[in-house]
Amino acid sequence: MGNGANGALSGAVIAVAGAGGAAGRATLLRLAGAGATVVASDNDPERLAEAVDAASFASGGATVTGDTVDLLDLQSTHEWAAHIEKDFGRVDGLVHLVGGWRGSETFTKTSLDDWDFLELLLVRTVQHTSLAFHEALQRSDRGRYVLISAAGATRPTAGNAAYAAAKAAAEAWTLAMADYFSKAGGPDGPTSAAGILVVKALVHEAMRADRPNAKFAGFTDVEDLAEAIAGIWQKSAAEVNGNRLWLTEKP
Template sequence: MAGNGALSGAVIAVAGAGGPAGRAALLRLAEAGATVIGSDNDPERLAEAVDAASYATGGATVTGDTVDLLDLKATHDWATRIEKDFGRVDGLVHLVGGWRGSETFTRTSLDDWDFLEMLLVRTVQHTSLAFHEALQRSDRGRYVLISAAGASKPTAGNAAYAAGKAAAEAWTLAMADYFRKAGGPEGPTSAATILVVKALVHDAMRADRPNAKFAGFTDVRDLAEAITGIWEKPAAEVNGNRLWLTEKP
C-alpha cells in the first residue's frame, strides 16, 4: 500500500499527531502514499501513533519528532530538518488543539485565554512561519488548519476558545494571501486552507457515551479523508477558503 496512492512522493508534516485526529491523519495520509512526519509534545503517545500508522500501511514511511511548537526556533529546526532529510515539504497539517470553557460569559477566566492562546494561536504562528517558504517551494504545498464552527458564532461560555480559533483562522488566511501574491498572475501554486468542524468524535468517545448522538460532530476518520482530499484540489480552489465539514451556524 505504501507509496502507491494519490499522494505518492509527497512529504507531509502533522502537528499534534498523537491525539485521535492525529492518528487518523497519519494513517490516511500514509495510505495515500505520502511520507508522513508527525510531531507531538508527548513522546510515548506519538510513538504509538507512528507505529500504528506504519504497521497498518505495510511499512509506509511514517516517523515522529518530539517538537516544542511553542518554541519558534525548535519549530524552524523541525521544518529545516524535514526538508533536508526528505528533499521537500508538501504539507503541514495543524491538529494541535485544546478546549476550556465556562458556565457563563461573566465567569470566563482569562487564565483560560492564556492557555488557549498558546495552543490554538501561537502554535499556528510558529508552524506557519517555519514552514511557509518550504511549502511555497513545493508544487503542491498545503497548510491545513482544523478550526471550529464556534469561531464564526461564539457562545457566551466559549469566549476564549472561539476567540483563539478565530485568531488562528485570521492568521492562516493571511498566509493564504502570501501564497496568492507569490503565485502572481497565474495564481497560487501552494495554499493555506481551513477545515471547519463543529467538534470531533472517535471510537473511544462513543464507547464512553454509548447513548450520545454526537449530532453534527465529524468523525476523525472523515476528517482525515477531508485532509487528504485537500491535495486533490487545485491550489486556487482551496487557498484562503473555509471548507465546512458541518453545517454553517
C-alpha cells in the first residue's frame, strides 16, 4: 500500500471513533492508503496505539494520529472535534465504529441491564459525536458522518431486543442529523451528509481462524466494510444523506 498522496481522499481529514478493534484497524488502513489524514480515537490507549502504528506503517508514513477520548463525556468529545479542526484546518468526516453486543436466550430473559449498557455504548456515543462534529462537517465541502449499524435494527429478533433497540435509536438520531444537513443545504441540496452502513455482523481473519468450520453467512468482512466506508466520499452528499446503505441482504 502506498502513502496515498494522490489518492481519492488526498487532503481529507477524517476522524474515526472506536478505532481500536478489527473494523477500526481495517478502516484506518484504507483511509490512510487513500490519502486521508486520519485521527483515530478509542478508550483503550494500548489498542489504539497499535492500530495507529500499523496504519501509519502500512500506508508508508501517512498522517495517522490517535487520541484517547471518553466519548461518553460530551465536553471531551467537543474538545476532540475542536482540536482536530484547529490542528488540521478542517474535518471532512466522522466514522462511528463504536460497537458492542449483549443479548439473551429469549425475549422474556432480556436483562434491562443490557439496555443500560448498550444505550450508553451505542446511542450516547452517537449523540455526542454528532453534536460535537456536525458544525465542522457542515463547514466542509465534503463532510460525511458515517454510522455503522446492524440489520437487526430493521428486523429485531426476540433475544436481541436491547441491542436492536439501541441500534434503531442510533439510526434515528443519525437520520435527524441528516435532516439538519438537508435543511442547511437549502434548495440546492445538502453539501454534507449523514448516512448509515448496515451489516448483519462483521467478521475478520482471527474469527475465521478460531472457527474454521463456521460459514459466517451474510457477515461483512471488515476489509469490505473499510472499502465501503472509503467509498462514501466518492458518492454525492445527496446519495448518502439520510440513507441506509446495505452491505448485507435487506430483510
